[in-house]
Each structure stands twice: as C-alpha cells, then as structure tokens.
Amino acid sequence: MKELRIGMIGYGFMGKTHSNAYVQAPNFFQSEHKPVLKALCARNLEKAKPFAENWGYESIETDWRALLKRDDIDAVDICTPNNLHKEIAIEAAKAGKMILCEKPLAMNTAEGEEMVAAVEKAGVPNMVWYNYRRVPAVSLAKQILDSGKLGRIFHYRANFLQDWTINADVPQGGAATWRLDVDAAGSGVTGDLLAHCIDTALWLNGSITDVTAMTETFVKERMHAETGKKTPVEIDDACSFLCHFKNGSLGLFESTRYARGHKALYTFEINGENASIRWDLHDLHRLEYFDHADESIVRGWRSIHVSDGDQPYMGNWWVPGLQIGYEHSFTHQVADFLKSLDTGEPAHPSFRDALETQRVCDAVLTSAKKRSWENV
Ligand code: SOE
Secondary structure (H helix, E strand, O other): OEEEEEEEEOOOHHHHHHHHHHHHHHHHOOOOEEEEEEEEEOOOHHHHHHHHHHHOOOEEEOOHHHHHHOOOOOEEEEOOOHHHHHHHHHHHHHOOOEEEEOOOOOOOHHHHHHHHHHHHHHOOOEEEOOHHHHOHHHHHHHHHHHOOOOOOEEEEEEEEEOOOOOOOOOOEEHHHHHHHOHHHHOOOHHHHHHHHHHHHHHHHHOOEEEEEEEEEOOOOEEEEOOOOOEEEOOOOOEEEEEEEEOOOOEEEEEEEOOOOOOOOEEEEEEEEOOEEEEEEHHHOOEEEEEEOOOOHHHOOOEEEEOOOOOOOOHHHOOOOOOOOOOHHHHHHHHHHHHHHHHHOOOOOOOHHHHHHHHHHHHHHHHHHHHOOEEEO
16 A cells, blocks of 8 residues: 655645545555645645544644655645635745645646646646536446437537625625635636536537637626725626537536525536436436437436436445435545556646636637637
C-alpha cells in the first residue's frame, strides 16, 4: 500500500467535501494508494486548528509556499478562492506535486492555459473537482449515451438555479461571500454554476462550437466585506446561453442566484431521435429515461432508481435498492484518482479537460458583453 500524502489548501465548504472523500474512499474502493491527511494549510491558524483536528490532519501550515517545500506531501488540493488557483498550481507543478484543483480551473482561459502548460511540462497527475460527473445516475447517463441508445442528439438543456444572493445586504468579498467579488471569483454564476453544467455537457454530448449569451447583475452595489464600503458588483448574477454542439445538437443553458425557492437545483435533459434522458440533483439517484421503442401501451418516462450493483459505482456500496448522496460524488472522484495512480492512466477531468470548460465560459461572457455569437 502506497501512501498519498495530501496537503489541503483551504478549509471552506469544499475543504470539507474533499476531506470527507479522502477518508471515505479507501473504506469502499480498492486501490494500491491510500490518502493520508498530512497537512492543512490556511492563513488563519486559529480557524484552521478545529478543522484540522476534526478531520485528522497531522499538521498545519499557514503559508502555502512552505507546504509546497515539504517532502512529505505528494498531492496538493487547492480549495482556495479562484484567484489563487493559478499561482498555487503553477508553483505546485514546479515542486513536482500532484494537483487536485477546485472548479473552475482558473479566473479565465489565459490563466487556464498557463496552468495546463505547467502541469504538462512537469508531468504531474492533475484533476479538477467537477464532481457531478461522479453521481452514479449521471455516470449512467454517460454509459447510455455512449451505447448509442438515444440515436442522433437534437437537444441538450441544463439549469443550475439558486436564490442566496437576492437580499441586497449580502456583502461581496470576505471568506463567506468571495463568490460575489469579481477579483476573487473571476465571474459570477458562469464560472461557479454554469461551469458544472458545461463540464457535464462536454463530457456527455461533446464539444460546443459557438455560443450566444445574456447576463444580468440585478444588485448593482454591495458592501465589500474587506473595506466596509459599498462597491459596484461586477459579477454576473444570472446568465443564459444558447449554443451549437459539434454533433449538430442545440444547447440551452440557464443559471441564476435569483430563482426564489431554488437553493441548488441542477437539472439536465437530453433529447435524442430514439430516446431521452433527464436528471435532477434533488432526486440525484434517479435517472429518467424515455425510450420510443417501448411497446406503445406501456411507453412512458421510466424512473431508474440507480442503486443496483451493475450500475456505476453502486457495487461498492450497500445492497441494491439502498441509495447514496451528494458527498459520494466526491468520494468517487477520489476513488477514480487513486485508480488512475494505480494504472498510470490520466484522471479526468484533467486540467486540459477543464480548460475547455473555461473556454466556453469565456466565450459566454464575451458574447453577453458584445451581444454577439462567439466561437469557442
Ligand atoms: C455555490 O453556492 C456552490 O457551492 C458552488 O460553488 C458549487 O460548485 C456547487 O456545486 C454548489 O453551489
């Protein structure tokens, strides 16, 4: 058994999901590699301590450069706000560390290109945490699509809806609300939420060739948590776009943080010549499937409860009929990363895969600004 000694940078919501996945994966998935929570890195020692104790990190660093110098760290997990991804990833690659980076890969395509060049030059294993690919029902959708059951694809439709920024008193900047600060996040819902939808879409339905988008910022000024001053909001609060896929199908994507009543509703639907598929994060273990070849008197949408041992990942869990949830998408991502180390095959989505998502995000934002169609 080889140890995979993890240095985690950041301890927010994603720090928790990833830490949990490192602990859980080896208990359920076989690998020659076993994650060890070696060090947690965060600027604020007092805040880092309870997190490190809770999850069992062996040590704490308050400077990520010091973490990268350590010989007892094999892999760095970047869970910081987006504006730090590039610098840390490039330095980590130079230090020969494997890198697992939170999504989106970067603030923009130019940064992403530098990051891809760095990891490919260093030859270090790398992966980006687009976790929804690893929800078993979504992986099953991929299996069904790859089998050709849907036939020619006509439509791909996806939504990611939230409502947590409707209140104009929510600040921008700071530890909890950096996602509203363009300097920390790079963009709003496009990089934060649509990036998930785009990653899944590229994986399931192939490349996007061109896009046309609209964005809106509903609350124009918010107090900045760091300065205490009201400052213009420069992120997109909502974004919708149309696109063409290379396979000839049409895409329709919508994301917002202003859909009252929706906390985190990610859905997609794919319509093919022979069959359709749809999925809903709030019912994440179910895949809806309609097959036109069914006998007409019983034809209709079937709801596949993805919990059988033959279905993706499920053979590693309980017994058929008993389901799993959101956290397991991260556990599966760790399990797949460990498997990639066992086999020497690259893990996905790699930095290069995630760069493609970044390119689509940039084209979407440019198109919204110029009110144009943009090639990706
Ligand atoms: C934002 O609220 C957020 O936490 C995203 O940053 C995550 O990537 C998404 O999965 C859930 O929503």
